[in-house]
Amino acid sequence: MSEISLSYFEYTQAMAALGWQIELGADEAICDVPINRYDSDGGPSLKALKFGKDSNIAPAKAIPDILPKTQSAPDVSALMASKAKTLGELKNAMGVFDLCALKEGARNLVFADGIPDAPVMVIGEAPGRDEDIQGKPFVGPAGQLLDKMFASIGMSRLGDENTPLYITNVIPWRPPQNRDPNIEEITMMLPFLQKHIELVAPKLLVLMGNTACKAVLGATGITRMRGNWAEAFGVPVMPMFHPAALLRDPLKKREAWLDLQDIRKRLQANDD
Numbered sequence: 150m151s152e153i154s155l156s157y158f159e160y161t162q163a164m165a166a167l168g169w170q171i172e173l174g175a176d177e178a179i180c181d182v183p184i185n186r187y188d189s190d191g192g193p194s195l196k197a198l199k200f201g202k203d204s205n206i207a208p209a210k211a212i213p214d215i216l217p218k219t220q221s222a223p224d225v226s227a228l229m230a231s232k233a234k235t236l237g238e239l240k241n242a243m244g245v246f247d248l249c250a251l252k253e254g255a256r257n258l259v260f261a262d263g264i265p266d267a268p269v270m271v272i273g274e275a276p277g278r279d280e281d282i283q284g285k286p287f288v289g290p291a292g293q294l295l296d297k298m299f300a301s302i303g304m305s306r307l308g309d310e311n312t313p314l315y316i317t318n319v320i321p322w323r324p325p326q327n328r329d330p331n332i333e334e335i336t337m338m339l340p341f342l343q344k345h346i347e348l349v350a351p352k353l354l355v356l357m358g359n360t361a362c363k364a365v366l367g368a369t370g371i372t373r374m375r376g377n378w379a380e381a382f383g384v385p386v387m388p389m390f391h392p393a394a395l396l397r398d399p400l401k402k403r404e405a406w407l408d409l410q411d412i413r414k415r416l417q418a419n420d421d
Contacts, residue, residue: 257284263306264313270351274360358391
């Protein structure tokens, strides 16, 4: 075989291997050093790697040894969430919770944004690429639309003269290729979300899209559910189309505007 044909063969093999990794969800290189998966010992694990200057320093053990090994992931998350007394403690607990595989492929824990004592808490589904990079929810195109939507009824996450807003997600880590979180991931992280709602104690919850509805209300079908008040965790709940859905189908903005007006009326009624 000639040198040229051998080089072409190696190229096609490499491209096939790359395509296979992308199909598995490995769409970004996130480590500072390469990992040779063909080493006899499997090479260093992702948990033993850190980003930046301290890439060779192993992290502290995440889940204490006092937790029974037989406990399921939702049991562990429920126990860890129950011990959090502040939002800071809850964020730290989520940060060391390592039973969710999504954490391994994410850059940052996306906890929340906005004003913690806001009367309205918005719950999305999971971070996308922009959110994963910045470590904040709803900062990409959908987030910019969300800010405009709530600004239209005098609400903002910035803590300015508008009514304050608080924003979080069901899942704090970006799923590969922005896929929808599955039921196991939602169930695993639900105790943290429930504790999050308890600590913020909002007057209203706004659920953006099917994933948030599945987690909080145990149901899906956002086209049918949107605009209809429900209740969860003792708080009134308004399901709405996700801003990303409005970007894909601008005709849905009419329904979203009606829902926003209903949220404003409900909030004003609570203040009276």
